[in-house]
Amino acid sequence: MEGKIDFPLFGLEIDVMIGKGVRLEYAEKCAGYLQNLPKQVIEKLCEGAINYCEEFRVYFDDEGLSIPENMQSREILKYIHPNSLIVDTPEDDSIIAFQMELNCDWEVEHGMEWVIRDSEVLYVGPFNGESAWYEKEHFKTGFGQSYVAIDD
Secondary structure (H helix, E strand, O other): OOEEEEEEEEOOEEEEEOOOOOOOHHHHHHHHHHHHOOOHHHHHHHHHHHHHHHHHHHHHHOOOOOOOOOHHHHHHHHHEEEEEEEOOOOOOOOOEEEEEEEEOOOOOOOEEEEEEEEOOOEEOOOOOOOOOOOOOOHHHHHOOOOOOOOOO
16 A cells, blocks of 8 residues: 655655555554654654765765765755655554655665664664564664664
8 A cells, every 4th residue: 555644854745655464543653653753763863864974975075965064963854855654564563663765865876764663763774675673683783784873
């Protein structure tokens, strides 16, 4: 199933991709959470995005990018362009868990992915199609190591 929702953090409408077998009520709960992201989650997403951006700074001259250094938190959002909210079949439908596909100015080939589960930012990095239901350890050491610190 597919749909669209408003994403107030960016002031635009994005796609919603709902996995096979996902109940509409669960997808709506995830979408509602995204539309009302808590401040601490936004700050963690921005922290991870800044870290991800800084990793690519060495390539900026070659790519003709002019993203300022030493950005403060939400400034990074100017360089991020969300595409879709992805809601897969939950392992526990009492827990909100989803991923997002985004574009970013510094990595046009792989874009960016955000993974959030139970109000915790688990992954910020290149889009790898990570599942929100992977164990936390995966995001610390796995193929798609996160650019955000994950709490234990």
